[in-house]
Amino acid sequence: MKILFGATEPSIFGIDVSIWLNAAGILAGLAIAGLLTPWLASRSTRRDQQERTLRLLLNTWQTPANPDYQHAIAVIPIDFRKCRAVLDAHEALMVAVNEAPAQTEEEALTKNETMQNLQHQLMEAMATKLGLEVTAEKLRARAYLSKGFVDREMMFISAMQAWTRIADALERSNEMFAPTTPDQPEPEEK
Template sequence: MTASDWITTLAIIIGPIVAVAITLWIETRRKSHDAKLTTLRALLASRDFPSDPSYQVAITLVPVEFNGCPAVLTAHREFLETANVDTQGMTDEQLKGASDKTNVKLTRLLFEMAKATDLNIRETDIQTGAFGSRGFYERDALLQDSQRAMRDVANILWMQTRMLGGETFDQVTSQPQGNTVPPKDKAKKIEKKK
């Protein structure tokens, strides 16, 4: 066998293997890029509505989809630290300051994600490019108000049930709502009344 025969034989054997390896590598990169892009799109589309489930899912998926991007992971961690600040007891001014800080960190996160997906978006475009129609905001506010109203209805039904069970209004309102099981002696009295 001559050298050209060996080269031809090796090319016949190695060529398809290399071609398959390159195809698999390209496919893996494409899937990774698509997953990153999907997460970025979900965040960009829902960033003005943090109560939107797709927003919550996208924020949760950032460390998974951008695992090999240290700048994104750092921006994600900083965003979470800022967003998870306890706002209970804050004044309106403090709430606005916390909200502004969170928005800045979210913008930075979105910018780093865009860079990691090879999109040419400026950070200022992300800050000013959000859009939500008034009707959409009103619908979201109405949905939140209706959910609060359902909680109030549930609380009133809880009180009514307790009062129908023989407790007075003062007894019902003095006991925290989380504790719905009456003490043993009260349970016996309620059973005897029946």
């Protein structure tokens, strides 16, 4: 094979084909980067939001009255809009949540267990979508609430229940003492 230097290379409009090929490669690279970069950024942002939602659920699933739990449940259809497994698990939980309240203690226990299982299945589906190893069994086995946390929550509940009793007592007191207070003259207007 002989390489000849100085031989005439093919050209288009007086410019060597190699220069045209380099220019075409640069333009193609810019076009691909221009299209690919926003898609990758969007994908990364979506995954970050999905992880945040899963973290919120993992941190609050044991206390469903927590506003963060409510928020996480509400945004699942948005954050996981293209994941059928997560949307199906979310829908199953919503159906169970919206069923009629339990009438007996036994029904309440059964409903509570069903709700917990559905929560675990939802979090497992979310974790699977994100490529994480979080199973419903692990969630059940590793559930943890400190005694101090439970005691604090019970005090909050007791305090909220006490407010109604206090309000009722004040109302009765006002009714009892209303006849004993003389009519107050209205202040004069200036």
